[in-house]
Amino acid sequence: MSLVTALTYVLPHRLLSTLARRLAYSDNPRLKQWLIDTVTRKFGVNLSEAAQPDPRAYPTFNAFFTRALKPGVRTPDPDPRALLMPADGRISQCGRIEDGRIFQAKGQSFTAAELLGDEAAAEPFANGLFATVYLSPKDYHRVHMPWTGTLRETVHVPGRLFSVGPDAVRNVPRLFARNERLACHFDTDFGPMAVVMVGALLVSGIETVWSGEEVPEYGDTITVKDYRTGDDGEPITLERFGEMARFNYGSTVIVLLPHGAAELAEGLSAESPVRLGQVLARLAQATP
Template structure:
């Protein structure tokens, strides 16, 4: 295990992430410009796609980081039976969920029950499919709906805040089932669908379109919110955003869809492309 990864076990994760949040929301021009310039240069951010292409016009790093795109910069796949990619980024892993096990990296996996914080909630996905999408600092950081769904519950699962970069994914056991995360449960016309917003080291927070800021506050126990009347979000509609690079995981139940055969670990992906093809409703 690398020295950097070893250090992440000992680092005060929440303190560092709270500090990063303070910097990200700072409206001091020197702070925000330095952060924006550094990330733009280091990660090659393409501002031509942004609704606002002037990096100097953002009043904070977070405003820049969660920037919207120009109309038409992304579009939903034309095939109406296509379940959509929820975000820009790259595939960390994708494939079948085998007897409730989700593959993380060579020699490493975790269970759907661990990820969702409930063995009961995991049962519909025991032999389904999953896709883990990593958003790097250069990417568009809003997450959109793969399919039309009605929100029924969110579950805030407390945990650590390890990095979710490639090295950590290879080296940290059960990484995505250990990090702080927000599990979003949807009912669809094909059955249940789950999107998991996974926090990470130096992530300032997770926000949803229905509830605003969800993380932080960082949790110490599993917290559930129920939406008795439901909140319906259409296919391709924005659902949430990260305030720094992280990971979103999509779970689909067995017999519902087949993943697009072009997808594999390390595949670069764009919001709206085909994630999977629906088999039934």
């Protein structure tokens, strides 16, 4: 375990993330430009793909970090049976949910019930599939829908804010089931689908397209929001490849699929670099 990972056990996670948030939203010209230039240089951000390629045009560091892409830079796979990769990044792990457990790293796993904050919510995913996608600071930080779905509910599960970098994933037990997270539950034509947005140290801001900022506010109890009927009496349905949420900084998104619904794309494995819109999995059979 690295010294940085070891220190995260004792660091004041929420305080540090709150301070980082203030920096990210600062419109001080020198500060925001220093942050943008530092991240662009250190991580090799490709601004040529951005809808706004001029790094000086962003009013805050957060605006830069959650930047939109040019139209057509990412496109959905044309296979009508393809569930899509929800974000740019790399696969941390993917595979079968075995005995209700999700593999994190060698010697590390956690249960789907722990991740979702609910035993009953985890039942449909028993022996199903999972894919954990890590977004690095250089990546596009908006998360899109793998498949068309109608939002049923969100579950905000409070927790710590450990780093989700490779060393922490290898060494912090049950990392993704301990960090602050927002589980988004959708009903689809193949059954339930969960997309879990996991926060991290200095990376705890999560927004959704249907209700705006979800994290922070930090909480100490699980908060469930029922969306089966929207404010206007209509359900919230998001189309395949449509934007659903974004991270203010980078982090991790985990997709859960029910048993028998699909098979992971061939060649997809830990450390695979991935891009939004490529094939995550294929439906086991054509949907009606």
